[in-house]
Structure formats: C-alpha cells, structure tokens
Amino acid sequence: MKNTVEIRWHGRGGQGAKSAALMLADAAFMTGKHVQGFPEYGPERMGAPITAYNRISEDPIRVHSNIYDPDYVVVVDETLLESVDVTNGLNPEGAIVINTTKSVEEVRPHLKGYPGKVYTLDAREVSEKCLGRYFPNSPMLAAIVAISKVMTKEDFFREMEGSYKHKFAKKPEVIEGNLKALHMAYEEVE
Amino acid sequence: MAATDITKITEKSEWQDLTEGNQVYGAGTSKLFHTGEWRTQTPVFHSEKCKQCLLCVPVCPDSSIPVTDCKREDFDYDHCKGCGICAKVCPFDAISMKEGQ
C-alpha cells in the first residue's frame, strides 16, 4: 500500500483524539481521497490511554488491521510519553508531533532514540487563547495536516470551515475560535 | 401460502401440505376437534332442578355448556371431556355424573 499515509493518534479518553481522527478522515475524504478513521476500542474510560488511526490513500483501502508502522504519530497528551511506546514502528522518514510546552530538545530523550522529525506544539496555549477552553484536538489536527501534507493548506481550511459550520450549526459563535485555533497551530508547526 | 382449509391437514399429511410455519387460518378451529371422544364420565343435565343460576357455565374448561338468552341448555357432548366440575359446583343437584359416554 505505497500510496497510503498511515497516522496513529495517542490520547486519553475525553481529549478528542478519536474525534480528531474522524475529522481528519472527513477532510481528506472531501478532497477526494479514500479514507479510514477508526479508534482502537476498549471499555471507554475518561483519562485512559486510547489509540486512534487514519489511513489516507489514493486507492480503495481494504486492510482492516491496526497500524503498527505509521508514517506519522500524534501525541495529544504528553504524559503518555512515559507510559506508552509512542514511536513504536514509526517510520524514520515520517514524523511525530507532541502536545507539550517543552521544546523538541527536551522531549527527544523520551522518544527511545527515534531518529526522525519531531515537532512540539503547545495545544493548551493555542486552545485557551482561541477558544477560552482546553480542547487539544483541533490544534493537533491542524499540526498533523501541516506536517504530513496529506492535503493542501487551502483544501484543509476550506473543508474544516464547512465541517465546523455543519457541526456547530446551533452555536455559530465557536466556529471562529476553532478556525483561529487551527490557523494558529498550523502556522506554528509549518 | 393461501388460506388453507385446515380440516384437510391430518397427522397423515406430507410436509409440503402443512401450512407455512404451521399457521392456522380461520377462527375458532378448535370446534373441529371433538374432545368429547375422550370422555369416560358424562354429566347429565336435570333441567327440572335447574334454577338457571349459571354457576356451572364459567367453570366449564371446555365451554361445553351453551347459553342462549341467559339460560343454559343441554351439554355440548362433542366437546365435553367429562371432568365433572359443573356437577361439583351445582348447588341444586341439577347435574349428575354417569359412567361412560
């Protein structure tokens, strides 16, 4: 499956990693791609480590297993670096992006010698600045799109605006904040 | 399957002649089954002693005491199994049991 980009999300129950994976699948679908977005399910518990996955491809996707050798990894909660082997199988040509206040140099020692690109983003700061609350998933979604380039910047923002307008039809006041958060995060890692 | 005259279905019928899912078409088909043949004792109605209190009617398990214009009639021997409950509840000895059919 050479034409397929595989992304693994690590988060904690309630942080929206699964929703972010589904939003990414949605946006990629809208740009004409074949997509998969799925969580690894266990009993849902707030705060427990969870994993979600994306496959994005030019061709129909048939495989139905989890992703063991991702091209990209997104870590929505930095405390997972201690308990989860987040770089396991990660493509050295790919990248990992971590939600943290720390610098790349500070987190690299926790990545078990991963030789590839490492990005950090303070999603809390972005989220609290733009939304007034802590929703790390939108900033992290923008970050992984900027890093993986699974779609163009224009496509991404166009689709996300459409998606937010649909999703928040009953509370349009949050649309602008969410878009602002996406832009801020995207430009930070770009 | 079209509605079937179930009187034509017997224990000799072949499988393809049964109704789908053994569905029974038509109402009140239990009338066709003469349980009166099972009787070893038979109730006898003595109309001259009967006060038409109708206590016997609701206790009959087989609905074998016909009632017309609030008055009971003689037994429906096609369906009466001879259980004798009617004879027990009758306060006026208007029903007696005899051996056999």
Place this chain on the structure above:
Amino acid sequence: MAIRERLSGNEAISFAIKQVNPDVMPAFPITPSTEIPQYVANYIANGEMDTEFIPVESEHSSMSATIGASAAGARALTATSSCGMALMWEELYVAASNRLPLALCLVNRALSGPININCDHSDSMGARDTGFIQIYAENNQEVYDNFVQAYRISEHKDVRLPIMICQDGFITSHAVENIELLEDDKVKNFVGEYEPENYLLNADQPMAVGPYAVSNYYMETKMAQNTAMRNAKQVILEVGKEYGEISGRTYGFFEEYQLEDAEYAVVIIGSAAGTTKDAIDALREQGKKVGLLKLRVFRPFPDEEIAKALSHCKAVAILDRCESFRGQGGPLGAEVKSAIYDYAKDVAAFNLVYGLGGRDFTVEEAEEIFNDLEAYDKGEKAFAEYRYVGLRGEGYTVMREKK
C-alpha cells in the same frame, strides 16, 4: 449517480434502514450495535422516516416484539450484538419456525466470558442452527448493500425466513470509510412494499401463529423450513444479480479473489478478508499463486459451490473467528471441510482460529499462513493445524505432514 460518502458501518446500515423505512423497530442497546437504534431514532425524530420505534426492556423483548410485529403483518427489524443476541436465543428459533421474514442487524462481538466488547463471530456462529439466513460483510459498503437486499430475500414467497445481516463489531461498525450510497428512490423501488398474504391484523382472514406441534407434525415442519432455506440459495443469487444492475455491485454466495489459478487459498469471513487481499497482492508480486474465498452467505451454506471453487487448490486454510470447542477448530472449518470431503477430496484443508475477542489480524499473519500452506505442500514443513493465529505460547496444534 451513486452518492459518494464516508460512513461507519453502523451509520451505513442505519442509512439503509432509513431508505428502506420498515414499519417497526423494537431495540435494546448493546455495544457495539447501540448506534444503530440511536441513528434510526434520530432519523425518526427528525421526520426522515416513519418507522415505529419501540424501546423495550431487554433483547428477549426486542426479538419478541419484532416477531409480534412481523406476525401482525409489519416489515420489522431489530439490532443487537453478543450477549444481547444470546438473550434472544429462544426467540430466534421462534422467528424462524414461524416463517417470519424479519431482519436482525447483528454487529458481531465476542460472547462473555471473559467479558469482552470486541469483534469475533461467536455470537452469530452460535446461532447458525436457529434457522436464520446469515449474510456477512467485509466492510461498510457490503453491510449497506446486504441490508438493501435483505427483505427481498427473506420475504420471497419461496423463502419466508428471518435474515441476519452481520458485520464485524468496531472493525467495520465504528470505522469510517468511503462508501457509495444509492438514491432513496432506487432503494425503495428495489425493495418494494411488503404485502404479506396472511397476517394477524387482517380482519377478513383470522389466523393463529405459533401453534403447538406434536411429534407427528414437528419433523414435517422442519423439512418445510429446511426446504425454504435451500430455496433461499436461488433467491440470494437472483437478488444479488439484480442488485448489481442498479448498483454495479453484484453479489453471490462468496467472493473469489485471485482464486481462479490459486494453488493455496484462504477461506475467511468478514473484515479480515480485506487484510488477506493485501497479503495476496504482496505474495502475487513475488510470483506466488495465492487466493481467497471470502464467504458472504453462511446460511444457507453453499457447500458444493465452495468445494468446487476450491477444487483446483493444493492446500487451503479455513480461518474461523470463533471457537466451537469441538477440540479441533471452529464451525467454518468443520463445514468447509465437510464440503471438501464430499466434493473435492484431493484438496488438503486445514483449520485455524484467529481474531477472538478483537485480536488484531494482520497482513503479515495472512502472508505467513499462505507461506505455511506452500511449505506443507512442498513437503518442507508440517502444517500446524488448529493453531490460534497470534497466540502467545505454543497452544494445542496438530502437525500434519504431507503424505
């Protein structure tokens, strides 16, 4: 023009339910099928369909109410998973023996215990002898397509049996993937109105459903049921072909992938078939003649057709996502081997168990199975039969060498 969408398997079957707009849906929530009644209830609340939704207190009740509605003359359905279906067990037989063409949307999940919410086929495989038609899906597209075809099969006058439309819990039910949907009017025209000949609410023709059948009637009743199930084979093929005419996707009993010239083949049900296809493509690039038979219809069981499709293979691995505790594999293995014994004795057939309780099944594991079949056939290695794929530790196996 087909509608290009991206939906999870649960969204896909719910969308099909909306388009078919059946009369009655009693349901009780259980993971991972809960979303189906949830989406349907939303559609109803939004006025997009007018199915009568009945919240009930258990799955015993949901199947009972579905049976009641179907007997009354309604097009009825319910949805469940795992232990929910176990609680319906008694009713499954009642639905089938009363010849009620209702639909059950099953989202396959392991049975307790140990308690587990993830996918395997032990729920539906346990119900394989209930008299339900069983159709399985590889992905969201197939579960959508299968539901649109469901009532055409189950309500057919030569069949009139309940139908189970199965998909893999979480793996397809909760995974969002691309899908092509049909327009509402196309679905409505294809499915048509339900016009039962006899039904309880028909005041002109009183009837009784579900009478006691003494020994003198019971076996004849079962033969009638069995004949209906055999008739379903022809109907499934006809409906699958006709569906192909409106959708471009034709369905039969099974899909053959690279099977025509395959020397080594895997027989599998459900989402793992897609994973196996990727393994086949990788091995074909190495020049290996490997193929797949993905079984779609498990009841009625297309025994002769399966055996004939495999008859040219040298060795075949049958993969069960279910343990049957017969001590040597699962139900699919038993039935496919029985078919091979009857119609294709020269094919070496092995049974493996995989994916229990949601254990992942990977492309690499599928490749290893094909390689093991080849090594067996070439006399290089005994084949470890009854092996659990992905088990930690040795486990019970029988080593079979080529004679």
